[in-house]
Amino acid sequence: MTTSALGQEPSVALRTEDFAVLAQARLEPAVWDFLSGGSGAERTLAGNLRAFDAVRLRPRILTGTAEPDTGVELFAHRWPVPFAIAPVACNRLLHPEGEVATVRGAGALGAVTIVPMLASRTLEDIRAAAGAPLWLQLFWTRDRALMTELVERAESAGYGALVITSDMPVMARRLRDLRNRFVIEPEFGPVNLGSAGVQVRGGEGESGVRAHAAKTFDPTATWRDLEWLRSTTRLPVIVKGVLTDRDAELAVRHGAQGVVVSNHGGRQLDGAQSSLTALREVTRALGGRVPVFVDGGVRRGVDVLVALAAGADAVLLGRAPMWGLAAAGERGVREVLALILEELREAMRLCGAATTADLGPDLLSWSAP
Ligand SMILES: Cc1cc2nc3c(=O)[nH]c(=O)nc-3n(C[C@H](O)[C@H](O)[C@H](O)COP(=O)(O)O)c2cc1C
């Protein structure tokens, strides 16, 4: 899955998976497992990739497109690239500079970073390093005052939106982490949560991250809590973890100003449908009422193109830029994003698409090769 074609260290990184090889060589095995693993039998993890593998394109010719425009319009802002960095907890596990390196790398391309609630650098230090807008991701924590405190800090520091992750009432059993009794050491752990950030050690057949989540996260949250969260802020609130048309509809009805179609990178409900399959039903249900983001299994530019053609307004990248971060810090993040952008530009030209608005369902074939 994550080795190069020859199973050796690549001399030139030509695809994002080449960065995965470099990342694995640098990371402790348990951290590598945490980054790359999924829950259960890892069916959904594999399904996200398979769904992109299975799509075929119906390109147009002779459209006269020399330089495609990869920009998108979101919340009255122009994004130069149609992707952002998905929230990934504790970036210091992957590189000593952590989220500071991530936002520097993303900023080089003007890409938004969704800073995780469980960031391993302070929200303010991350803001100071950022070269592009930042959004803040939150979990539903039992301690609601913690959520409002972080919302206030994000507003003061100029964060542009909130993303409320709603697919983790409990952390799923990730067998690799259970076997490794994976625990995030305090020096790499969340620094914005006060005492709620203190890590727990897992016992036999338990991981520290799962024990911490059980203690900290609130499994009783409902759509009413979404209305509450909206009432605490003037920032747009985006719900992450939507997988069905029904929940997309409910999210909008309860005030969501955007949704992220996501199965959490195959790390939560194992057996959940692929993000690309879910994207199709969600975009059909919402009909453009709010921006739709999608993540899960996006590894190359043509995957971004497919997601946009299937109706996403933009794509979030999780593991791919984190491979870059682990391989080479800020530069690695920048190189992974630049590679995906280069691939996207090529795919747009070869599809005859001058702008992202030209990417629609007519481009996609869902039947066999
Ligand atoms: C190591 C790791 C940590 C993650 N931490 C968070 C998190 O703190 N909050 C969150 O909403 N999603 C988290 N995610 C999920 C990502 O935001 C995203 O949904 C997923 O990685 C997308 O799939 P991809 O990795 O195939 O691109 C994490 C994912 C990984 C791989």
Ligand SMILES: O=C(O)C(=O)c1ccccc1
């Ligand atoms: O690993 C994850 O997917 C994730 O969201 C998370 C949540 C809490 C702690 C560490 C990671």
